[in-house]
Amino acid sequence: MYEPIRTKSVHGMDRGADYPHRSREEELDIQLAGHLAALLAVTDELGDAGAAERIAGQVARLRGAPPVRHTGLTDAGAGVLHRRAYDIAGRALVVAASRADTAAAILAAERMDAHSAALELASAH
Template identity: 70%
Template sequence: MYEPIRTKSVHTTMARATSDFPHRSREEELDIQLAGHLAALLAVTDELRTLTPSTDLDTAAERLATQVARLRGGRPPLRATATSAAAPTVLHRRAHALAGRALVVAASRADTAAAILAAERMDAHAAAEELSAAH
């Protein structure tokens, strides 16, 4: 009823050829993802620091930069000057979301230091957003 396959499967030849290029482990992929979320959080934190300078934000920025450098094998993150015209409330909301994403990845990676930092930043940005909304 069915005709037998007469040629080699493309999938098997492709599967064998995949060893020609490097693959990353799940751990490496999570490191890259976590470093990306923390770097994005650092960028928003830097924007907030220009709009509303505080020692809390300065300390958070340094801690974030340290974690990103650790995850990237010692390479420090690029720091850009803030150019956003967004309101502090919007930036706090964005930072809260980014910290939440970082927390999820840090938890799945079992990275306690990054998870604690992300949770602290979530709390700080939620409190700042509530304070901004109250005024």
């Protein structure tokens, strides 16, 4: 009927492979640093230097090197940028919480509050 498979599966979990594997913590660090770097880009575009420096410090801590700073502008309005920053900070908060990174979680929550307040202020006018 069917002939048995005579070779090893390429989909197996060969633990002896000679390529590096990352731990869950390392993967979460990479993901958190990416979210914070994206938040940094939007924060730089909004011109909030104080918040940008705090975010850059967290990115540097996670990556082991200072982040590359955003230089281009998207020509997006302040409301769009605040909404984008709020969403990115929310994703960073979820990853920071799952990683149990208190400093990054507090920073992300503070940024969510700041962008939420900016959005409320903009909608009131």
